Amino acid sequence: MDSVKPSAVSSKKSKLARTFAKVLHIRMLSGVSAVDGVEKRKRMTVVKNNGVADSESDSFDCSDEDQQERGAMEAFLAKLFASITALKAAYAQLQYAQCPFDVDGIQLADRSIVSELKSLSELKRCFVKKQFDLLLPETAMLSAELVEQKSVVKLYEISVKKLNSQLRLKDSEIIFLKEKLEEAKSNTKVLEKRMNQSGPLENLQLSAINSNHMARVLRHAVKTIRSFVQLLIDEMKCCGWDIDEAASAIEPDIVYFKEEHKCFAFEAFVCRVMFEGFHFPNFALPNESLPPDKNQQKKLYLRRFAETKSLKSKELLGHGQKPSSTFAKFCRVKYLQLVHPKMESSLFGNLNQRSVVSSGRIPETAFFATFADMARWVWLLHCLAFSFEPEASIFQVNKGCRFTDVYMKAVTEEVFVLSTQPDLRVAFTVVPGFYIGKTIIQCQVYLSQSQQQQHNHHVNPVQTKQR
Numbered sequence: 001m002d003s004v005k006p007s008a009v010s011s012k013k014s015k016l017a018r019t020f021a022k023v024l025h026i027r028m029l030s031g032v033s034a035v036d037g038v039e040k041r042k043r044m045t046v047v048k049n050n051g052v053a054d055s056e057s058d059s060f061d062c063s064d065e066d067q068q069e070r071g072a073m074e075a076f077l078a079k080l081f082a083s084i085t086a087l088k089a090a091y092a093q094l095q096y097a098q099c100p101f102d103v104d105g106i107q108l109a110d111r112s113i114v115s116e117l118k119s120l121s122e123l124k125r126c127f128v129k130k131q132f133d134l135l136l137p138e139t140a141m142l143s144a145e146l147v148e149q150k151s152v153v154k155l156y157e158i159s160v161k162k163l164n165s166q167l168r169l170k171d172s173e174i175i176f177l178k179e180k181l182e183e184a185k186s187n188t189k190v191l192e193k194r195m196n197q198s199g200p201l202e203n204l205q206l207s208a209i210n211s212n213h214m215a216r217v218l219r220h221a222v223k224t225i226r227s228f229v230q231l232l233i234d235e236m237k238c239c240g241w242d243i244d245e246a247a248s249a250i251e252p253d254i255v256y257f258k259e260e261h262k263c264f265a266f267e268a269f270v271c272r273v274m275f276e277g278f279h280f281p282n283f284a285l286p287n288e289s290l291p292p293d294k295n296q297q298k299k300l301y302l303r304r305f306a307e308t309k310s311l312k313s314k315e316l317l318g319h320g321q322k323p324s325s326t327f328a329k330f331c332r333v334k335y336l337q338l339v340h341p342k343m344e345s346s347l348f349g350n351l352n353q354r355s356v357v358s359s360g361r362i363p364e365t366a367f368f369a370t371f372a373d374m375a376r377w378v379w380l381l382h383c384l385a386f387s388f389e390p391e392a393s394i395f396q397v398n399k400g401c402r403f404t405d406v407y408m409k410a411v412t413e414e415v416f417v418l419s420t421q422p423d424l425r426v427a428f429t430v431v432p433g434f435y436i437g438k439t440i441i442q443c444q445v446y447l448s449q450s451q452q453q454q455h456n457h458h459v460n461p462v463q464t465k466q467r
Helices: 006-030 056-060 064-098 103-129 137-196 211-238 243-250 259-274 294-310 313-317 326-338 341-348 352-358 366-385 414-418
Strands: 047-049 052-054 393-397 408-410 425-431 433-436 439-441 443-448 462-464
Touching: 064 103, 064 137, 211 243, 211 259, 211 366, 211 425, 211 433, 211 439, 243 259, 259 326, 259 366, 259 425, 259 443, 294 326, 294 366, 313 326, 313 366, 326 352, 326 366, 341 352, 352 366, 393 425, 393 443, 414 443
Parallel strands: 408 443
Antiparallel strands: 047 052, 393 433, 393 462, 425 443, 433 439
């Protein structure tokens, strides 16, 4: 074979480049778009003056032959862009036919692609040999534009089909998830029915209490804790508190999956205060005496449970009075521990509630009523825990330990969906768990990735409070 000289190749490349530059220059002067090939030239106007024909094309100083050559080149470019657009449409059709797999559609798209590639090859041959159709360039341009617009419409139609397929897929997913939701609701009802088979919480006997009673009371306690936390956050927002900064102060260096998950930091703080001293028989009330006999103590706790369960917090406390019950003392102690003077002053503009509580009376406010309802269920939980033989013990898990569903459950299941890391670790304990004999009531934890968790792989996961 004859070798190709580099000079010859360079000469051909330079010639091709000059030709394209000339074509683009012609397109710019004529106003034809390089994207869609749509002719935007102003129609030439012919004015006769003494039998001489003038037009706007005279401004280009081109001869009739040049104008004919320019028109032919414009028609050629219009065909080129029309063929490229048709090739894109055929390729899009091929992609669409592959999923779901459509043999006929793939073959049809394949034939269209081959046809358009042949058209492009023919256009290349004409360009190289300068074989342009000099007759009726306007008609050729309009025909090419029509082909291009049809290809664009075909592209949009394929896009619509793809979107409809995705919509049908999403509808199927929604139906599947609804079925799963109904199944979960059905399972929840079955579990609730099993738990309720242990009997009502009223008129309990020492020999009849079991872990199901404890789980039911804990569920009510957590519900009231969340109601109080929501009220507290709403009050803080109304007073212009920075919730993000407050959450970071409670639980630093935590990466939350969602902004609204920061409420769990406040829940954890409230639980820590409300359950502090839970492992002591007198619930950390220093002046409370208990019977020395263990059996008598258990009867006392069960009697307190029955009395507290039968009345609402308002009836137990007697607003405006100075109640002397053990539960009233518990409420006063926990309120003063939970609500800091600076917080109360910021939220309510004064320390009136704190002064009333410190004097032994009960404030008649919605805020304290919500707090008292929460305190009532925590008190009930403590009474029931010390009615068991042996007593139920409270525990929490250490920050940074590996998640295990034996001792823990996630306070929100969203983290398993939102997390990109399979190895989730405990950011903090929100609600403590309980041991009742050999039965474990799982603690509720928030799972995340904090900066400090990476170094705590080998810590003991469970901390049990001992008396």
